[in-house]
Amino acid sequence: MNPPERASTNDAVVRNAARFQEREKELRAEQAWSALVELYEARTAVLESPQGRERLLFKAGEIATDQLDDSGRARDLFMSAFEVRRSFLPAIGALRALHTKRKDTRGLLEVLQLELEVAKDPRRKAQLHVEHAELVLEKDPAAALDAYVAALTVFPGSRRPLEAIERLAKQTKRVQPLVASYRVLAQKSEDDQAAVYHFLAGKALEDQANDPAAALVEYRQALKRNCQKPKILQSISRSFERSKAWKDLNRTLNQLLRVAKTDEERARLLKRQALVHQNGLQRPESAIPLLLSALDLRPQDPPGVKSLKGLAEQQNDPSALAQALVLEANLANQEDANAAELLERAAEQFDLAGEGRQARNAVRRSLELRPRHPRALKLYERITRRLGAWKEHCDVLQEELALLDSERSEGERSAAVAILNRLATVQESKLNDAKGASGALARVVELEPSAEAFERAEALARTSKNLPELERVLLCRVEVGSPSLKEEALRGLI
Incomplete structure (x- = not known):
C-alpha cells in the first residue's frame, strides 16, 4: 500500500488544520481517493463544528460517487452528513441523484421519507407525497392512494392529487381514503364548494361503499353548508326519500325552493313537500298551506286541486x-x-x-x-x-x-210577507230609512191585511211622514178591513 495513504489518517494530521489541508492537497494531487475519503472521515471525528462535519462527510460522499464509483460507501457518507443535524439538504439531493441513477426505488422512497421528516413547507410536503405515490403507483396502487391522500391532507390548496385519488379509489375499491379526501377539501373550502365535497363524499359512501347511513351524514353536512346547486339538491332529496328521512327531505325541499327559478318549479316542489308532510311526517294539517301555496303559483292544476279538496275534507x-x-x-x-x-x-x-x-x-x-x-x-x-x-x-x-208571485200559491204569498217584514225591520232599525220601511209594510198589508199589520204600517207611515204610503195603507184598510176599521180609516183619509 502507498505510504502516503497509510499516513492519511495519522492523528496528528487530522487534528491540526494546517497539516490536514496540506495532506488533503497531497492526496488530491496523487489521486489517492480512498485515502482522501478516510482522511475526511477521520477529520470529522475530531471536529466540534456540526457544519464542518457535514461538509467533510458530504465531500467524502462526492468522492466515493465520482472517483471511486462506490455507491454503497457514498450512500453511507451522505446519510452520515445528513444525520449530523438532520437538516443538511444537499446530502438529501445527493442521495436522490445516487438512487435515481441506480434506479433504486427503495432507496428513493427512503430518501423521500427522510425529507418528509424535516420538511416544514406544506406545499413541499405535498410534492414529496406525490413523488412517493408516483414511484409506487404501478406496483402498489393502494400505497400510492395513501400517498396521494397524504399530499391532499397536508396541502388542500392543491387539487392536483384529487383526480388520482378518485381513480385509484375505484381501482382498489377503497372508499374511505376518497371520503377522507373530500372531507379535508370541504373543511378548507367556502360553503358552496364545501357542500359539493360533502355531497361527493356521500355519493361515494352510498354508491361504492353501500353505506347509506354514513352517506346521509355527509348529505346533512352539505345542507348545513348551504348547498345552492339544484342538481345536487335533487340527488340528495332522492336519497333522503329512499331512506325515509322525512325531516331531512323537508329541509332539502326548502333549500330547493330557495334556488328555484320558475313558478312552475316552485309549485312542483311545494306539492312534493305537501306529500312529505302528509304521508311522511304524518302532519296532514301542515300539508294544506303548502298545497295552497303551490296552487297560488299554478292554479290550473286539476290534480293539485283534487288533492287539496280531499285533504281539506279529511281534516274537516x-x-x-x-x-x-x-x-x-x-x-x-x-x-x-x-x-x-x-x-x-x-x-x-x-x-x-x-x-x-x-x-x-x-x-x-x-x-x-x-x-x-x-x-x-x-x-x-x-x-x-x-x-x-x-x-x-x-x-x-x-x-x-x-x-215570488203572491197570487201563485199561499206558500209564496207567506214567503213574500216574511221577506217584506224583514226588509221593513232592516230599513227601519239598521238603515234609518223609515220611508223605505213604510213602503215595505204598505205592501205587507196588501198581502196580509191583519189588524197588527195595519197598525204597524200606519204608525210607521205617520212617523216618517210618508203621506203617499199612509194614504195607500188607509185605502187598503177601507177596502178589506172590518167595519170599525173602515170607519177609522175613512176618518184618517178625511
Whole structure:
C-alpha cells in the first residue's frame, strides 16, 4: 500500500488544520481517493463544528460517487452528513441523484421519507407525497392512494392529487381514503364548494361503499353548508326519500325552493313537500298551506286541486275546502253551471269558517254565473246579515222578493210577507230609512191585511211622514178591513 495513504489518517494530521489541508492537497494531487475519503472521515471525528462535519462527510460522499464509483460507501457518507443535524439538504439531493441513477426505488422512497421528516413547507410536503405515490403507483396502487391522500391532507390548496385519488379509489375499491379526501377539501373550502365535497363524499359512501347511513351524514353536512346547486339538491332529496328521512327531505325541499327559478318549479316542489308532510311526517294539517301555496303559483292544476279538496275534507277544514272549491270552479273549460254550484258550496264553507268576506265574494260570483238562483240568494242573504252589510242585505231581499208571485200559491204569498217584514225591520232599525220601511209594510198589508199589520204600517207611515204610503195603507184598510176599521180609516183619509 502507498505510504502516503497509510499516513492519511495519522492523528496528528487530522487534528491540526494546517497539516490536514496540506495532506488533503497531497492526496488530491496523487489521486489517492480512498485515502482522501478516510482522511475526511477521520477529520470529522475530531471536529466540534456540526457544519464542518457535514461538509467533510458530504465531500467524502462526492468522492466515493465520482472517483471511486462506490455507491454503497457514498450512500453511507451522505446519510452520515445528513444525520449530523438532520437538516443538511444537499446530502438529501445527493442521495436522490445516487438512487435515481441506480434506479433504486427503495432507496428513493427512503430518501423521500427522510425529507418528509424535516420538511416544514406544506406545499413541499405535498410534492414529496406525490413523488412517493408516483414511484409506487404501478406496483402498489393502494400505497400510492395513501400517498396521494397524504399530499391532499397536508396541502388542500392543491387539487392536483384529487383526480388520482378518485381513480385509484375505484381501482382498489377503497372508499374511505376518497371520503377522507373530500372531507379535508370541504373543511378548507367556502360553503358552496364545501357542500359539493360533502355531497361527493356521500355519493361515494352510498354508491361504492353501500353505506347509506354514513352517506346521509355527509348529505346533512352539505345542507348545513348551504348547498345552492339544484342538481345536487335533487340527488340528495332522492336519497333522503329512499331512506325515509322525512325531516331531512323537508329541509332539502326548502333549500330547493330557495334556488328555484320558475313558478312552475316552485309549485312542483311545494306539492312534493305537501306529500312529505302528509304521508311522511304524518302532519296532514301542515300539508294544506303548502298545497295552497303551490296552487297560488299554478292554479290550473286539476290534480293539485283534487288533492287539496280531499285533504281539506279529511281534516274537516272548511276554509281550505272553500278555497279548493273556488280553484275547481276556476279551472279551464269548467261549465258555468258547474262553476256556479262550486262557488255556492265554497261560499257555504267560507261562511262556516267565519270568513264572511270571502263567502260574500264567492256567492256573488255564483250569482253572476247563475243569476237569481233561489238557494244562492238565500245564502247571500244570510252572509250579508252576518257581515252587517245592511244595504246589500236589503238588495238581496228585494231580489228574493222579485222571484215570488203572491197570487201563485199561499206558500209564496207567506214567503213574500216574511221577506217584506224583514226588509221593513232592516230599513227601519239598521238603515234609518223609515220611508223605505213604510213602503215595505204598505205592501205587507196588501198581502196580509191583519189588524197588527195595519197598525204597524200606519204608525210607521205617520212617523216618517210618508203621506203617499199612509194614504195607500188607509185605502187598503177601507177596502178589506172590518167595519170599525173602515170607519177609522175613512176618518184618517178625511
